[in-house]
Amino acid sequence: MAHSLIDSLEARGVRLTRQRRVLADILDNVGRHVNAQDLLTIGKQRDSSINRATVYRTLRLLKQEGLIDELDLLHFEGEKHFYEPRPRASHVHVGCGRCGAVVELESGVPEVLAAEVRDRTGFEPDSIRIEVRAICPTCRNTP
Amino acid sequence: MAHSLIDSLEARGVRLTRQRRVLADILDNVGRHVNAQDLLTIGKQRDSSINRATVYRTLRLLKQEGLIDELDLLHFEGEKHFYEPRPRASHVHVGCGRCGAVVELESGVPEVLAAEVRDRTGFEPDSIRIEVRAICPTCRNTP
């Protein structure tokens, strides 16, 4: 698969161990935001020797390489962090403050903002995180 | 002072104790993002009996009332959370990934985004947090 985390790691000359492959593959394919515990649980199903410390160390590596983004989803679920491969298209996380449902919205807003930051602060944007707390339609209609 | 946290608490009928006044006042006037430890340290200078638990309980109260926003500033400083009175004008936090400098940028982008979220997801936005990781001009010019 092109642009996969594994490919990106390879391109950077990072040593690809079996466990790193498993964890990167999960992040690429799970299709939702996972936290460290999720990653450990799913990973263990494929390689039961995977350890918590390795999960965190791999996440740190991927973060340092700029290949994944770390989110806290507005603390809807406490202090856990959630991870996703750094998206090609900018998007926005919208979470319901009542029921915790999280949806993603693709939007041109992040690009607009990046330009604005560049022009008005002189800072060169590297990654943009946008999180919206909201009330979903279902919760709004059920008091 | 109009629109102060203390006024807002009063308007909501929340019991205003001495310690809550001190903490709210600090949040209103410190002019930067403070974390719980900062708040405790500064608060103790004015009322040495203030305890960590009270700081957290007061922060929780203010959060629940929607009077302050909780930020993590992209984990530049670990797991600490930072707080600021909920701003009248929407703004964006821009942090330098190299030196950690954080600047705020007032922008119309949050309002635009709120409208987009409403229109395209049906979720009703309540608060929007935008954090940008960037490289500041100084760091860009000093390799």
Next chain:
DNA sequence: CTTCCTGCAAACCTTTTGCATGCCT
């Protein structure tokens, strides 16, 4: 042989909670 990855367990750090005390109404 050297370097880096891993498991294990302990340590860390921030935040939360249970309980007894005390203040305010």
Next chain:
DNA sequence: AGGCATGCAAAAGGTTTGCAGGAAG
């Protein structure tokens, strides 16, 4: 008296680290 607010200490919960063993180059 009743209802919160508070101090204290312990717990909780997620994340990080020191160290020894092992795999890879």
